[in-house]
Amino acid sequence: MMRLERVMDIREIIAKKRDGLELTSSEIARFVSGYVDDNISDAQMAALLMAIMLRGMSIREIGDLTLAMADSGAHPDLSGVRGTTVDKHSTGGVGDKTTLVVAPLVAALGVPVPKISGRSLAHTGGTLDKLESVPGLTTALSPARFSRQVAEIGVAIAAQTEEIVPADKKLYALRDKTATVESLALGVSSIMSKKLAVGADAIVLDVKVGDARVGTAMEEARLFAETMVAIGARCGRRMVALLTRMDEPIGRSVGDALELCEAVDALAGKGPADLNILCEIVSGHMLALGGVAPDAAHGAQLARRVLAEGSGLAKLRELVQWQGGDPAVVDGPEVLLEGCVRVPVLASENGYVTGIDARRIGAALRNLKAEAGARRAVCGTLIHRKVAHSVSAGEAVATIVSPEGLNDEVTQFAAEVTASFTIAEQPVSVPDVLLDAIEG
Numbered sequence: 001m002m003r004l005e006r007v008m009d010i011r012e013i014i015a016k017k018r019d020g021l022e023l024t025s026s027e028i029a030r031f032v033s034g035y036v037d038d039n040i041s042d043a044q045m046a047a048l049l050m051a052i053m054l055r056g057m058s059i060r061e062i063g064d065l066t067l068a069m070a071d072s073g074a075h076p077d078l079s080g081v082r083g084t085t086v087d088k089h090s091t092g093g094v095g096d097k098t099t100l101v102v103a104p105l106v107a108a109l110g111v112p113v114p115k116i117s118g119r120s121l122a123h124t125g126g127t128l129d130k131l132e133s134v135p136g137l138t139t140a141l142s143p144a145r146f147s148r149q150v151a152e153i154g155v156a157i158a159a160q161t162e163e164i165v166p167a168d169k170k171l172y173a174l175r176d177k178t179a180t181v182e183s184l185a186l187g188v189s190s191i192m193s194k195k196l197a198v199g200a201d202a203i204v205l206d207v208k209v210g211d212a213r214v215g216t217a218m219e220e221a222r223l224f225a226e227t228m229v230a231i232g233a234r235c236g237r238r239m240v241a242l243l244t245r246m247d248e249p250i251g252r253s254v255g256d257a258l259e260l261c262e263a264v265d266a267l268a269g270k271g272p273a274d275l276n277i278l279c280e281i282v283s284g285h286m287l288a289l290g291g292v293a294p295d296a297a298h299g300a301q302l303a304r305r306v307l308a309e310g311s312g313l314a315k316l317r318e319l320v321q322w323q324g325g326d327p328a329v330v331d332g333p334e335v336l337l338e339g340c341v342r343v344p345v346l347a348s349e350n351g352y353v354t355g356i357d358a359r360r361i362g363a364a365l366r367n368l369k370a371e372a373g374a375r376r377a378v379c380g381t382l383i384h385r386k387v388a389h390s391v392s393a394g395e396a397v398a399t400i401v402s403p404e405g406l407n408d409e410v411t412q413f414a415a416e417v418t419a420s421f422t423i424a425e426q427p428v429s430v431p432d433v434l435l436d437a438i439e440g
Contacts, residue, residue, distance in 0.1 A: 010040050010048075017051040025064045032068040032167050042174060049171070049180040057185035063231050065185065069193035072167035076143040078114060078199050080151045085112045086286045087200035089191050090127075091224065093208045094358035095249035095383075099127045099157065100263035101271070101279045102286070104315035105306055107154035109283075111290030114150045115157045116165060116194040118172060128159050133257040133336055133377040137325030153318045165197045184220070188227050195232065202238040202289035205229070206282055208246035209435055210358075218243070222436070229440035239440040240285045240296075244278060245433055248356040248387050251275035254365060255380015258401060261333040267313040274386070277433050280304050285437075296437075337401060340378050343410055345398040345417050347391040355422035356387060364416035368402065368409050375403040381417055388430045397421055 013027050031048060034040040057065065078085055088103065090096050103113045117139070119126035128139045141149070141158040149156040160169035168190050175181050175190070195203050207225040209218055225241035232239040251272045253262040265271050266279065284293065284300030293299035306312050313330065321327040329335060361381065369376040378401060385397040398417050402410050 010034060010044050014044065014048045014051060017048060017055055020055045022058055023061055023064075028061065028064045029068045032065070032072060035170060036072050036167050045171070045174060046178045049175060049178050049183070049186060052185055053180040053183040056183075059227065059230065062185045062188050062227060063234060065189040066192045066196065066231055067235075069165060069167040069171070069189055070196040072193075073161075073165055073197070074143045074163045075197055075199055076114065076147040076150075076164065078112075078147055078150060080147065081112050081114070082151075083110065083112055084202060084290045085114055085150070085200040086202045086204065086290045087115055087195050087198055088113065088204045088206070088282060088286060089115075089117075089195060090206040091187070091191070091208050091221075093246040093250055094362040095251050095254045095259065096208075096246075097127075097130060097251065097253070097259035097263045097266075098206065098275070098278055098282060100130060100260060100316070101266045101275070101307075101312070102282050103155050103157060104267065104319055105279065105303055105312040106283050106286045106290070108306060108312045108315040109287060109302055110154070110292050111287055112150050113155045113286070114146065114198045114200055115155070116160060116198050117157055118160075118190075118194075127157065129377070130256045130259045130263075131157055131323075133260050134320055134325035134329045137320060137323050139323065141323070149322050153315070153322060155315060155319055156323075157319065160194065165194050168193050184224055184227065188224065188231065192228055192231050195237070196235055200237070202286075203232055203240075204282060204285045204289065205239070205241040206278075207241050207243050209243050210245050210247035218435070222438075225438050229438050233440040238289055240289065241438040241440075242281065242285065243435040243437070244281070245431055245435060247358060249358045249361060249383055250278060252383050252386075253380060254358075254361055254383070255401065256377040257333075257336040258378075258380040258382065260329075261336065264313065264316070264330055264333045266307065267310065267316055269308050269310040271307065274430075274433065276304075276307060279307065281434050337378055339404065340401050341404055341406075341410065343400040343402075343414055344396040345381070345400060345414050347385075347393055347395050347397050347421070347423060348418075349391075349393050349423055351391060351423040351425050352427040353385050353387050353389050353391060353397070353421060354424045354426075354428045356383070357420035357422075360420045361417055364413050368406070368413045371406055371409045372403055378403055381413075385421075386430075388427055390427070391423060
């Protein structure tokens with residue numbers, strides 16, 4: 001006689017993980033589907049997330065959680081897309097507008113990029129928030145609309161919805177509220193569920209290392225990368241994880257609208273050096289996986305040429321128009337900042353910038369945006385002096401950008417930006433952007 005596995009109450013599942021025991025595949029599927037169907041409360045799921053944060057999960061559990069989340073909704077049908085599809089994801093940084101450059105750049109070179117992105121978590125910014133600073137633009141695409149857009153123009157950047165990865169949509173927000181963002185198991189399953197649900201043939205992961213990423217140590221970043229590569233390979237995806245430096249902000253801007261403006265600059269051949277280098281590295285691997293370049297080095301050369309020529313800008317304009325945004329913003333993104341207040345942040349001494357605490361800037365910006373309401377997208381800072389740059393007392397090292405009427409809040413944010421700069425008598429060298437690459 002066949003024995004049926006007893007269906008555990010969610011409280012038993014919470015207690016089991018609380019006590020450090022492994023959950024079965026069916027128990028994991030049970031709490032994912034139950035939460036999506038509103039049969040499990042936020043309070044109960046918050047308790048389970050904290051138990052996972054503290055007790056961890058085995059690679060088998062993480063794989064089961066990833067698949068359960070990926071299968072919680074519909075999967076876009078990419079069968080009508082010609083060529084090898086390549087997805088890309090960053091584990092999160094401050095000033096990381098790379099996707100807004102890389103996705104249209106790679107698509108312009110003939111590799112389709114289907115991408116489900118996320119919103120801001122903790123001190124890091126979110127690609128969706130940056131893209132949605134364009135008036136009218138939507139990232140809530142149905143599976144059919146998503147698939148058609150990728151087939152027609154080669155790129156789409158969308159959000160988790162009630163149809164696509166609904167489990168991640170709900171868990172993503174709850175992780176942010178419950179201080180469980182840094183859980184390896186929850187982070188891996190969130191990222192990889194989106195990647196697997198989209199169904200791209202290959203995936204490039206940009207795993208951040210440094211003081212401003214989610215989790216700091218090189219060992220943690222490597223484990224994070226290796227776990228994602230293993231799960232992706234197990235599911236038949238070609239995988240590359242790049243370990244890249246994330247301590248000072250990437251590029252010159254931090255803030256949704258400011259970063260969109262800088263992405264436009266980069267695609268027009270006017271991007272800052274560190275952003276360009278990162279985009280070339282990531283694009284190079286995507287182009288190699290997509291079969292357009294023989295290897296990542298040649299792919300980076302192709303990306304460098306397209307950035308210099310500015311020919312990737314037309315693809316971003318197409319993306320914006322297809323997703324309901326005003327394409328004129330791509331031609332003149334400064335319109336997003338009309339009516340904003342600008343406050344300089346001045347250096348107090350002569351010397352060289354030896355560090356910029358990107359995490360501190362990201363956390364302070366989050367507080368400023370919370371006070372800005374409907375105009376939160378224009379809040380941010382422009383960084384004029386990066387690590388290894390010389391400065392003089394009284395010189396502007398940054399500029400705060402905000403809507404009018406936030407005088408006290410801007411003063412507080414400016415103080416945090418000032419404190420984030422470390423200035424010393426002796427210069428330092430700038431570390432390499434790429435630290436390592438893991439393939440699977």
